[in-house]
Amino acid sequence: MASLLEKVGTLISANLHAMVDSALKSNSLAVFDEYIRQAENNLDALEDAAATIGGNVKTLKRKVDQYQADAAKFDAQIDELLRQGKEDLAAAVQAKLNSSNGLLAQYRTDYDKTQAEYQKLLDSKLKLEAKLTTIKQQREEMEALLELAKAKEKTVGAIRSLKDLEGVGDADIARITEGIRSRLDKADARAEMATARLSEQVDDALGRAEIDAQLAERKKRLGM
Numbered sequence: 001m002a003s004l005l006e007k008v009g010t011l012i013s014a015n016l017h018a019m020v021d022s023a024l025k026s027n028s029l030a031v032f033d034e035y036i037r038q039a040e041n042n043l044d045a046l047e048d049a050a051a052t053i054g055g056n057v058k059t060l061k062r063k064v065d066q067y068q069a070d071a072a073k074f075d076a077q078i079d080e081l082l083r084q085g086k087e088d089l090a091a092a093v094q095a096k097l098n099s100s101n102g103l104l105a106q107y108r109t110d111y112d113k114t115q116a117e118y119q120k121l122l123d124s125k126l127k128l129e130a131k132l133t134t135i136k137q138q139r140e141e142m143e144a145l146l147e148l149a150k151a152k153e154k155t156v157g158a159i160r161s162l163k164d165l166e167g168v169g170d171a172d173i174a175r176i177t178e179g180i181r182s183r184l185d186k187a188d189a190r191a192e193m194a195t196a197r198l199s200e201q202v203d204d205a206l207g208r209a210e211i212d213a214q215l216a217e218r219k220k221r222l223g224m
Helices: 002-012 016-026 030-083 087-156 162-166 171-193 211-221
Strands: none
Touching (some): 002 030, 002 087, 016 087, 030 087, 030 211
């Protein structure tokens, strides 16, 4: 998953201004078409990974719920057995509670970690989808811009960047160029604001104490 997220991160952080200038220099939309191809392939991979990790999250959540219920049940049983003076049985149930709590702590840790991975996948998918939409829109603008550039190439000479186009003085080219710049700046600003701050919370594992000491503490609490 780390490799996939790295590839997606590279696509999300792609410099749109550089793509536009590259297309103008080569007089081709190939850089846009290649980006769209890679982005769509990685979106499919993200969807598959998210489905798998999401399934694991649900499984781990069921395990956490199960062991939480077991712990509550064992806890109540121990108190009742101690009230009845059945310390041997209480000790046996205490041992089961210790084991259950140990497994609960591990499943909680696994659940938190997997949930964080799942959220990263979802966040990356949303960001890449937004970037892909922007790229497709800019491709349409660039197609129109390149057609105009080709028509005027004989009179304005070689066109290598947006800056070159801005000096041409043609109203149509200037309008399209300015529109591209504005949308690119807006897309970059949105990407910066959308930076995810994912935090992972892991519960401390429950340490296992001596059963007799635990029973003694319970008896003290129960006033026995």
